[in-house]
Amino acid sequence: MHPMDFLIIAAFSLSLWASFRVKGTFTRWSQVPIHSGMTGYQAARRMLDMNGLYDVAVEAIPGTLSDHYDPIARVVRLSEPVYHHSSVSAVSVACHEVGHAIQHKVHYPMLVTRHKMFPVANFASGVAPILIIASFFFSSVPYLLGLxxxxxxxxxxxxxxxxxxxxxxxxxxxxxxxKEGFIHQEEAKGVAKVLNAAALTYVAAALISVLTLLKYIMIFNDRR
Known part of the structure; x- marks a missing residue:
């Protein structure tokens, strides 16, 4: 056990709690009908059209909380509980994914950066664990851990x-x-809870990664 492992375990516990929370929050607010009566599909389609994104399609996909925006195919993909249902949760998630499509249209700087980083990050996430594990078996080869x-x-x-x-x-x-009347002011609380719960899962995942990186850096410095 490395001293950083205690913090990593704590962050992992936060990640598990965040995962349970997002599922629970989504389930709770999926039972609350939205006053506009729009389904997730209708909300997504309307918001896309209002922003001039007529060429961006909206598709239903299997699963739960599998919603995402595909910037290559230019498609908003909504899980079936979001696509077909009219609830605070469904409309919140659908409009969040449209938010990514709008970012794509306006070239939101952080999204552009993320897209440029993806090929490198995808390769790195697959190779890095192999090199790090190998460095513990071949400790006489110092560059493995560093790389x-x-x-x-x-x-x-x-x-x-x-x-x-x-x-x-x-x-x-x-x-x-x-602004466009998709929700009433009193429904905004539910929207915030759904979206904030989802955001927490990203925060927890990032925290685990940062702590793990710090751990490996400390091990590398100790070896030196």
């Missing part, structure tokens, strides 16, 4: 850049939902 740390840093940086992207998408969604 693993460099690659892992790229993956961590990607997660950190993801945070403002997610928070900004939620902020755009809430603002437009109120």
């Amino acid at each position: 693993g740390i460099i690659l892992f840093s790229a993956a961590v940086a990607f997660q950190l850049v993801t945070l403002p992207v997610e928070f900004n998408a939620s902020s755009r969604a809430r603002e437009l939902m109120l």
Whole structure:
């Protein structure tokens, strides 16, 4: 056990709690009908059209909380409970994903950075663990851990850049939902709870990654 492991375990516990919370919050507010009567699909389609994104499609996909925006195909993909249902949760999640489509349209700087980082981060997240594990078996080869740390840093940086992207998408969604009458002021509380619970999962994941990176850096310095 490394001293940093205690903090990592605590962060992992936070991640588990955040995961349970987002599921519980989504379930709770999915039982609260939205006054506008719009389904997730209708809300997404209307918000896209209001922002001139007529060419962005909205598709239903299997699963729960599998919602995402695909910037390559230019498609907002909504899980079936979001796509078909009319509730605070469904409309909140749908509009959040449209927030990413709007970011794409206006070239939101952090989203552009995230897209540019993705190929490197994707490669790094696959190779870094192999190098780091190998460094403990071949401790006589010092550069393995150092190279693993460099690659892992790229993956961590990607997660950190993801945070403002997610928070900004939620902020755009809430603002437009109120402005365009998708929700009443009293429903904004539920929207905030749904979106904040989802954002917490990204925060917890980033915290785990940062602490793990610090652990490997400390081990590397101790070896030196």
